[in-house]
Amino acid sequence: MSRRVSIRVPATCANLGCLFDCGALALCLYLDLWVTPRADEEIKVSYRGVNADRIRTDAGNLIAQTMRETLGGWGKRNGFDLEIENQIPVGAGTGSSAAAIVGALAASHRLAGRALFDEEIVSLATQHEGHPDNVAAAWHGGFTVAVESDGRVLSYSCPLPEPLGLVLVTPDYAVATHEARKILPENYSRADAVHNLQRAAVLTAQIFSGKTELHRSFFDDRWHQSFRAHLMPGLPEALALKHPDMLGICLSGAGPSLLAFTRGSTEAVGELICKTLDEKQVKSHVHLLAADNRGAKGWILPG
Numbered sequence: 001m002s003r004r005v006s007i008r009v010p011a012t013c014a015n016l017g018c019l020f021d022c023g024a025l026a027l028c029l030y031l032d033l034w035v036t037p038r039a040d041e042e043i044k045v046s047y048r049g050v051n052a053d054r055i056r057t058d059a060g061n062l063i064a065q066t067m068r069e070t071l072g073g074w075g076k077r078n079g080f081d082l083e084i085e086n087q088i089p090v091g092a093g094t095g096s097s098a099a100a101i102v103g104a105l106a107a108s109h110r111l112a113g114r115a116l117f118d119e120e121i122v123s124l125a126t127q128h129e130g131h132p133d134n135v136a137a138a139w140h141g142g143f144t145v146a147v148e149s150d151g152r153v154l155s156y157s158c159p160l161p162e163p164l165g166l167v168l169v170t171p172d173y174a175v176a177t178h179e180a181r182k183i184l185p186e187n188y189s190r191a192d193a194v195h196n197l198q199r200a201a202v203l204t205a206q207i208f209s210g211k212t213e214l215h216r217s218f219f220d221d222r223w224h225q226s227f228r229a230h231l232m233p234g235l236p237e238a239l240a241l242k243h244p245d246m247l248g249i250c251l252s253g254a255g256p257s258l259l260a261f262t263r264g265s266t267e268a269v270g271e272l273i274c275k276t277l278d279e280k281q282v283k284s285h286v287h288l289l290a291a292d293n294r295g296a297k298g299w300i301l302p303g
Contacts, residue, residue, distance in 0.1 A: 004036040005110040008299035009103040010292035011088040012095030012137040013168070013259045017219030017250035018199035023145045024095070024137035025160065025259075026292040027168065030299075031099040033063065034083040035107045042079040043068065049086030054174065062097060066104035066128060067111075074112055089285075091174025093253030098134035101125045102296050116297065122146070123153045134253065141295025143207045160291035161212045164247070165262040168287040169273045171232070173256060180228050180254035192222040212247075214261055219248040232256040234280035241276060243269050 009031045014024035038044075043064050045057045059065065064082050071077075090096045102125050109116050118139065125135035132146035136155035146155035203218040229235045232255050239249055245264040252259045262269050270286035277284045 004034060005107055006301050007033040007035075007103045007106045007110070007296065008301070009033075009099040009106070009138050009296040010141060010294075010299075012098055012134045013093070013252040013257070014095065014131070014133040014137070015221075015224065015251065015253060016203070016259070017221040017225065017248070018196045018203060018223075019133070019145070020196065020221065020223045021131055022133055022147065023143070023200070023204065024133040024253075025143050025166075026137045026141045026295055027094070027166065027287075027289050028292045029087040029089075029094065029168075029287065029289065030292075031088050031096070031103055032085040033103045033107055035067070035111060036081040036083075037111060038079040038081060040079055041077055043082065044079075045082045045084065047084045047086070049084065050088070051086075051090040051174075054090040055084075055086075062100045063104045063107075066101055067108050070105060070108040070124075071112060074114075076112055080111070089170045089257065091176065092170045093175065093177075093251065093255045093257045094168070094170070095134040095138060095253060097177070098125070098129050098138050099296075101128045102135055102138040106296055106300060110300070116300075118297070119152060119154070121297075122155050123151070126153045137295070139296050141298060142291060142293040145204055157295070158208045158210075159293040160207065161210050162290075163212045163263065164214070164291075165264070165266040166289045166291065167260040167262055167266050167270045167273070168252065168257055168289055169238075169260075169270060169277070170257045170285050170287065171277060172283040172285070175231055175254060175256050177254040180231060183231070184224055184227050188223060195220070195222050212263070214247040216242075216246070216248045219250045219261075221250070225251050228255055234277040234282050237280070238273055238276050241272060243272055245269060246272075249273075 140157035
């Protein structure tokens, strides 16, 4: 296999209110991996970064496990040393598992000397992760929409317009994605479907057109946010917040993080959201961010 390789994968926020399971945005928080092949079959994992208590550092680590399965499928049984440095909150709705899987697949391809094709990487990552939105954004960067069709994932991205500011507020607790998903209804009314589809179409058109005239109603959702409110104290109150510089606010992924789109006073918006959660006895952290428009495919560097 190849010598040491390094991979950088951005955090992602999926769903964005109305874009449930089909849209996501990459953010400037990163998972960095360094992988060195070994002559034996042993796997060693080291971890530095946030939420270390939520990360395994043995062969059961999600990144290590995904790499072993992928390389083993190509007949490559050698072990490796895996160094992980992580800024992405774990279990917070910011795409930590998607970043891990995309990073593992990219590293496996680099180690094995195999070409990296967009559709192949995103489709493989979706098979592992279960949903295409986060993994597509992690790979492509920017604002990304994705669709599954006959076992393939077709995904398209564009840069987020620079004037838009982003505020990510992450509470001090985790929510498992499978727990947040199993409480959703099996069916939706036609009115609710039309409500979300209208907003999804307009929001996507605006961003792909490079326009920044967003309206908070674009982020209104009837498919998932209200059903998850009882898992996340302060969520209804936060989603109802108004500020002259806040263009929209939504749950990030399955939560509990919140993402606000802003112009101007991003710090003031973050403080407002934190204060609202604090009133519900929820401590949180504010990240004032930009979009990552490169994605993992733009950040892959020599070891």
